[in-house]
Amino acid sequence: MRYRSPRGTQDILPELQPYWHHIVQSAENIATKYNYKKIDTPMFEDTDLFLRGVGEGTDIVEKEMYTFLDRGGDSLTLRPEGTASICRAYIEHGMHTLPQPVRLYYIAPAFRYERPQRGRFRQHHQFGLEAIGDGSPIIDAEIIELAYQYLYSAGISKMQFMINNIGDKSCRPMFVNALVEFYKKRLDDICEDCRLRFSKNPLRLLDCKRTDYLCQQMIGDSPHTVDYLCTECDEHWNRLLSYLDSLNINYIINPRLVRGLDYYTKTVFEVHPQESGSQTALLGGGRYDGLMEELGSKPVPGIGFGSGIERIVGELRTNKNFVIKELIPDAIMIHIGSPASLEVIKIASSLRNEGMNIVIAPDGRSLRGQMRYAESMKASYVIIIGQNEIDSGLAQVKNMSNGTQKSCPINELSPDSFSNID
């Protein structure tokens, strides 16, 4: 085969469309209940937006961006995630003059240059949403509840909803300091990746999954972010937990959850299916109170999440608890001879105008061949018009499920013609 879809991309074939439709409907339905409004932003942005927004030290920026120069020499990047673009739009369109917070959602493709594997693609699609302009933990609770409702209504009933608080710029340095102190004396016990993390990005020491060194034991004994929160972050954290408790949301406090993007502050969360291996996160997000300032605005707090639609489709398919209904024609038009074909395209057109799903059988096949076609399409009814029918003015209408057939005047064919053929 000469051409294939580019590496890490995929065609969403008709048989998978019902899953997508269902998930997108759940997303829009839930978002609308919480009064989030839809926004679309360009598929690419100035590269600099992501360098600043996502953070220069992150894996996304260091090795995963789809960056290119356009004909004018400007550096552009296919968006690797949604939040930076939304914040740019908020600033660009002066949304700080709207009632705060501004609630927005999007359904859009995202791009990362990675080696594809299960649940990971170079182009994937995200449903995400952001609440910008309110730093209260009541918004955190709203977003988390919304995320839960969305996954639940999409068909994910069993999930691990993990949350943590990683502090802000005033208290996180103290935690990182404590973490570094804790690891400093035991560098020989941890894997080489962790030694790299130690010097580059200590927070991610907590992310290590290797079991061939003492990393796991170290993580278990290491300090917890929530023990080092400043007064403000601590109060935020406690209020959020009490909101979640009063909403009866099941969450797991995961002190190891630190997330890969630089912009997160305070609340972070991630959702995995009940049985999960690697890269199974269905949804992830958190608060980003410093991001707008980083992008050149006055300080404006924000929080949001992104969820991977492909991964949710994958979950629904493996659990097989989603019933797909096929698109089946109401009737197939069978025609023998060219006078009949002339008649049939007109009838098909008028029946469609009355709301029916009509397919004209392939031209040039025998009656038998066209009947076989109708059978394979699982059509409920068939309308047969040949020379006899043209001459008599009476079409044959056949009920495919029980085989009974009756004649009906060609110029009176309508949705009612199918109603009483038993």
Place this chain on the structure above:
RNA sequence: GUGAGCGUGGCCAAGUGGUUAAGGCGCCUGUCUGUGGCACAGGAGAUCGUGGGUUCGACCCCCAUCGCUCACCCCA
């Protein structure tokens, strides 16, 4: 970027050195010259991922390359 496994018609898949590369699904046709589902018969569709090498001879062995899949890193 690192490591492993795998590449035979649209899909599944046999063949592992030797004349025309099984079979199944699907598609089309006929038996039934104007009536489907079943059955039977037939047809179309493959330069065996690509390039090189070994050999009298390669789908099969060797090398390279590309692609796919999975894992690591990290994430949706």
